[in-house]
Amino acid sequence: TSGYCFPLRSGFNVYGVLLFAHPEPDYFNADRIKLLDIIGRQSVIAIQNARLYQDLVEEKERMAEVYEEARKKLARDLHDGPTQSVAAMAMRLNITKRMLSKDVKAASDEVTKLEELAHRTTKEIRHMLFTLRPLILESQGLAAAIQAMADKMMETYSQKVVVDIEERATQQLEMGKQGVIFYIVEEAVNNARKHASAETIAVKLRQVDTGVVLLEIIDNGVGFDVQSVTQNYDKRSSSSLGMVNLRERAELVNGYFQIESKPKKGTKIQVYIPLTEEAADRLHHARRK
Numbered sequence: 001t002s003g004y005c006f007p008l009r010s011g012f013n014v015y016g017v018l019l020f021a022h023p024e025p026d027y028f029n030a031d032r033i034k035l036l037d038i039i040g041r042q043s044v045i046a047i048q049n050a051r052l053y054q055d056l057v058e059e060k061e062r063m064a065e066v067y068e069e070a071r072k073k074l075a076r077d078l079h080d081g082p083t084q085s086v087a088a089m090a091m092r093l094n095i096t097k098r099m100l101s102k103d104v105k106a107a108s109d110e111v112t113k114l115e116e117l118a119h120r121t122t123k124e125i126r127h128m129l130f131t132l133r134p135l136i137l138e139s140q141g142l143a144a145a146i147q148a149m150a151d152k153m154m155e156t157y158s159q160k161v162v163v164d165i166e167e168r169a170t171q172q173l174e175m176g177k178q179g180v181i182f183y184i185v186e187e188a189v190n191n192a193r194k195h196a197s198a199e200t201i202a203v204k205l206r207q208v209d210t211g212v213v214l215l216e217i218i219d220n221g222v223g224f225d226v227q228s229v230t231q232n233y234d235k236r237s238s239s240s241l242g243m244v245n246l247r248e249r250a251e252l253v254n255g256y257f258q259i260e261s262k263p264k265k266g267t268k269i270q271v272y273i274p275l276t277e278e279a280a281d282r283l284h285h286a287r288r289k
Contacts, residue, residue: 004028006040008047011278012285015047062248069245077128085121089114123156131186142170142178146185146203159193159201166206169213172275177253181205181215181273184249188217188269191242196221196267208272211279215255215271223265246271254280256287 001023008015018040022028028036092114099107130152137145143165150161173181185203192201198221208214229243243259250257250271261267274280 001025002027004033004036006036008040008044010044010048011281013281015044018043059252062252065248074128081124081128082121085117085124089117089121092117120156127152127156131190134182137179137182138175142173142182142205143167145178145182146205149182149186149189150203153189153193153201157193159189160199161189162200162202164202164204164206169205169207172207173213173273177273180249180253181271184215184246184271185217187242187246187249192217192219192221192267196223198222198266209279209282211274211276212283213273213275215269215273217269218266220266223261223263223267225263226259226261254283256283 001021002025003019003021005020006018008017018036020028020036092110096107096110096114099110131149134145134148136148143163146165147163150163153159153161170178189201189203192198196219198219200220202216202218204214204216204218206214246259246269247257250273253273255274256272257270259267259269272283274283
């Protein structure tokens with residue numbers, strides 16, 4: 001008997017093996033081996049195409065989930081911010097109207113407070129509109145968009161966000177990936193602002209390896225127990241959903257997401273983003289190790 005084995009692999013990806021056997025001892029001569037090699041290579045291509053199709057289906061499903069979550073986030077933000085502010089203004093206007101006939105000075109002071117509340121609400125709405133569609137991302141690129149987001153965080157919420165972005169890292173990122181990275185940063189910074197009570201949030205982007213850039217969002221806030229939050233995902237807490245959203249967005253760019261945090265020790269979020277298919281293979285291989 002004789003046998004021939006062809007490994008089904010591409011780069012760091014191993015799919016399996018093709019094993020051929022025949023009762024004749026010298027059946028697998030050079031011509032037959034050449035033919036089996038062709039069959040093996042075609043099998044690899046067929047497997048890759050099937051996986052690409054499956055990846056495409058899964059990505060479409062993920063995108064639908066991302067869009068749905070974006071709509072839910074907008075609804076939550078509107079409810080928690082501008083909607084409550086407008087309701088408060090309506091209530092205070094009613095009070096002011098009744099005060100006018102009794103205490104003009106107090107009514108005037110209340111009008112001043114209402115004006116301040118209206119300005120603050122306008123800023124919140126503008127900030128929300130900016131994060132929904134940051135036109136500066138398309139016109140000036142990722143670094144300018146993140147810096148503009150940081151400036152608006154300070155203007156709207158008095159939240160300090162320090163931006164440190166390596167120019168060569170952004171130059172290698174296609175626009176689609178820049179958009180996903182922006183929304184990862186926006187979501188992570190917003191989560192830190194709401195839950196971390198951080199004095200400073202730092203956003204860093206740099207190249208760390210050939211074909212790989214690293215995004216980091218670091219805050220010096222209250223921190224949390226990562227394992228506990230992950231386990232609470234089934235309860236759909238806002239913190240666990242936020243972490244899942246970040247992980248899913250990272251997967252849209254074949255990125256590797258990890259988070260480090262401890263109570264009273266702040267939080268560090270890291271996303272390794274491959275720029276090429278070969279870098280994606282290396283990153284995937286390193287994760288499996």
